[in-house]
Amino acid sequence: MKQHISVLEDEVIRYLSPQPGKVYVDATCGSGGHAKRILEETGGRCFLIGIDKDKNAIKRAEENLRKFSGSFTIIEGGFEEIDSIIKMTKTETVDGILFDLGFSTEQISEKERGFSFLLEGPLDMRYSKKTYLTAEKIINHYSMQELAGIFKEYGELKNPYNIVKKIIEKRKKSPFKTTTEFADFISHFYRSPKKKIHPATLFFQSLRIAVNNEIENLKTGLQKGWEILNKNGRMIVLSFHSLEDRVVKNFFRSRENINILTKKPVIAQDLEIFINPLSRSAKMRAGEKK
Numbered sequence: 001m002k003q004h005i006s007v008l009e010d011e012v013i014r015y016l017s018p019q020p021g022k023v024y025v026d027a028t029c030g031s032g033g034h035a036k037r038i039l040e041e042t043g044g045r046c047f048l049i050g051i052d053k054d055k056n057a058i059k060r061a062e063e064n065l066r067k068f069s070g071s072f073t074i075i076e077g078g079f080e081e082i083d084s085i086i087k088m089t090k091t092e093t094v095d096g097i098l099f100d101l102g103f104s105t106e107q108i109s110e111k112e113r114g115f116s117f118l119l120e121g122p123l124d125m126r127y128s129k130k131t132y133l134t135a136e137k138i139i140n141h142y143s144m145q146e147l148a149g150i151f152k153e154y155g156e157l158k159n160p161y162n163i164v165k166k167i168i169e170k171r172k173k174s175p176f177k178t179t180t181e182f183a184d185f186i187s188h189f190y191r192s193p194k195k196k197i198h199p200a201t202l203f204f205q206s207l208r209i210a211v212n213n214e215i216e217n218l219k220t221g222l223q224k225g226w227e228i229l230n231k232n233g234r235m236i237v238l239s240f241h242s243l244e245d246r247v248v249k250n251f252f253r254s255r256e257n258i259n260i261l262t263k264k265p266v267i268a269q270d271l272e273i274f275i276n277p278l279s280r281s282a283k284m285r286a287g288e289k290k
């Protein structure tokens with residue numbers, strides 16, 4: 001399995017500025033790349049609460065952070081419940097929160113998870129196996145309006161009705177089963193306006209967002225996270241597409257008690273993009289609570 005390389009790691013540390021004796025939440029812990037840097041930065045003298053929906057990611061993170069045993073805990077759950085999750089650790093407020101949104105390299109390279117249109121797997125796309133909705137259920141059972149709404153809202157596709165009609169005709173004959181079957185079907189009937197982008201990219205993005213209720217969860221996570229942040233505490237958010245970044249930008253702009261630390265979003269330098277192409281679309285925003 002390919003290993004995730006943490007995005008904008010130095011920049012995250014610079015803006016979060018971890019200090020000994022303080023408490024930090026890595027709200028999307030993944031395999032623990034950023035979490036490890038936070039702990040290293042303080043020589044293991046801060047306390048880190050990791051959150052992730054993915055049981056497998058948590059196992060990898062626990063292994064990765066082993067040498068800091070006693071300075072961290074990782075809890076399986078969604079950051080949309082960040083307030084109740086931190087209470088489970090007998091903590092009320094924290095000094096910094098990091099959100100590194102979306103999926104990890106491990107998740108997209110595991111074909112059984114169904115995140116990739118290049119690897120044949122089931123149409124799943126769930127971060128957590130505890131939830132019920134999958135991409136398969138959406139593609140094969142949602143109405144024309146619901147499907148078009150998802151592709152319009154989460155993929156920002158202008159007129160998805162033609163392709164949605166084709167999807168519905170096809171699924172009547174035989175339901176879609178795999179990621180590559182769906183991606184090939186899209187490629188056959190849909191031309192991406194941007195030549196370099198695979199035609200299935202925005203369809204997969206929108207399905208993943210819908211399956212995991214990502215936009216609503218992000219709004220809730222930011223809101224609840226802000227409430228549990230101490231004065232002078234910092235919130236850092238890494239987003240990977242314009243919908244997410246818009247939510248973060250609007251959230252920061254609508255706070256009264258914030259110092260926005262990044263007037264423009266921080267993006268990756270050419271060298272990082274060369275080493276880690278995943279960083280190409282990253283935008284980092286940071287705010288400090290007044």
Ligand SMILES: C[S@@+](CC[C@H](N)C(=O)[O-])C[C@H]1O[C@@H](n2cnc3c(N)ncnc32)[C@H](O)[C@@H]1O
Pocket residue numbers: 004005006007027028029030031032033034035051052053054057077078079080100101102103104127217
């Ligand atoms: C980009 S990865 C994080 C990588 C990590 N920062 C690192 O450096 O190793 C994003 C992680 O967020 C998790 N995730 C996505 N939505 C979540 C949510 N609402 N609550 C908790 N975890 C979530 C995914 O399962 C995935 O492991």
